[in-house]
Amino acid sequence: MRILLTGSSGWLGRFLAPLLRANGHAVTGLDIAPGADTDMIGSVADRALVDRIFAERGIESVIHGGALHKPDIARYPAQAFIDVNVTGTLNLLEAATAAGHDRFVFTSTTSLMISQAIRDEAGEAAVWLDEASGPIEPRNIYGVTKLAAEQLCRLAWLNDGLNCVVLRTSRFFPEEDDTHRALSGENMKANELLHRRLTVEDAARAHLVALEKAPEIGFGSFIVSAQTPFSREECAALKRDAPAVIARHFPDAFELYRAKGWELPKSIGRVYDAALAGKLLGFRCETDFGTVLESLRRKAALPFAHDPDYISPKEEPGVG
Template sequence: MRILVTGSSGWLGQTLVPRLRNAGSEVVGLDLLPAPTTQIVGSVADRELVRSTIRDFQVNAVIHSGALHKPNIETHETSSFVSANVQGTLNLLEESVSPGSKVDRFVFTSTTSLMISSEIRAARSRNVTEALWIDEDMTPLLPRNIYGVTKYAAEHLCRLFHQIHGLPVLILRTARFFPEEDDMAHEISQSGPNTKANELLFRRLSVEDASESHVVAISKAPEIGFDTFIISARTPFHRGDCKQLITDAPAVVERYFPHYGELYKRVGWTMFERIDRVYDSGKASRVLGFECRYRFKEMLDELAAKTGGR
């Protein structure tokens, strides 16, 4: 299979491209920035470049992970987000279904961020009574910034092209896997590694698992046809935990991982006092057949090994 990967120079792309190649696929990387994983330097907003890349390389599948992301809001105009995230997605979809195209599957990298409205975000500072349980059935979706709005618009383009042209498309709403510090770091007392470890309980995954989810999705797309999946490390929590997660998250975590407190104490870490949302990735396991390998449990195992055992 010859796969076009957009965003091939990015954090995900630099893990995904080698993974696909190791699995036997030919990969064509396209990105604005040069990198060893990128053959074509340019923008998906350039329709002619997209056309020639898909045609000249006889691409069979597209993984569209290139985008302007939330941190770019501070440095880019709104129109740049529309150009890259909406027009770029449209260009790829249209060229994928154009006469003579060999593309028979499409995977779109979306984000769980588009599921969080301004109202939900503000609720973290209010007297909410329980954590929000988030799965693919959550409605309405009211993205709170231009990043979320453009990613949601791109999702609808994917749905439309499946409906009209029958193009198999899978949408992966990935949770956090970026290496940067949390954008709300000023509100969090924990260190970066401590924060990322805590988030594995409810809204994070490793970049390796993010990569693997795309490998599975590109193989399953023709079979599934069209669907949307939350991709996040499987939470140990259940809906019945949501009330206590708001009032005493450490107690809930201790119920599932009795030894975590001692391990955290060894490295000077602490748990969030409250957890206000939980992403449920169960559908990805049931329908897509994908589940993250690296979860909170595996992180604790690593911590135990580094600090002299449990």
């Protein structure tokens, strides 16, 4: 297929574009910043540009990964989030519908599921989050606009028959966390693979699978995260004493971590359940916490990317 990939210069795009091409697809990359996989420089908020790309490139399907993200809240006004995340999504959906497409994949985020109450983690048990969780009450403009974009996808399927798969990805950024620095970046990423992270390689694979499955799904929203080893019944114990729960699943985790100079999480306040993606999409992440421990046992390279100096291409000098 001839695919329009938005956000092609970003962290996901640099892994997803080559994967799509390796699977026989012709990719047109659109981003506001230049990149190895970006053919067109511009914004999805520019409807004339979107229409021109569809016409000139003969676009047959869309993977919409471009967006303003949570760290951008400190750099951009709320209106910019609406222009890019909401209006931009509508532009692409309307163009895809007009072109008679049968599939559209939208990169969303688990962040929109986190209300302020969930983020505060004040309860006595970890919050178990799956696609049935709610009510959905995003705590910032990023989450609000991504939820609105998801609903535009739902309407495009309901009203126009455009098959849309929404992927609520958990964390896969390579840089340091912008709010928590108690542990090293690698230590935090390893811990998060227990309950709220996936690798960028797995995120890219999920989009390829969603593209293939969209006509079969119709409309669906899926959490995409490394499969947690935990169960709902362990939520209270996870909040109270996470190392004890981890030890039940991974008896040598403490010793492996100690040898690395790492710490296990003392408490886990929320867990993403990605089981539905496995059931309906047939997708499961290849890398999880067990993979991390195996790399520690073998003293091999860690199975995820960590780059504390990573800067989004759109924030490079001279861009925008």
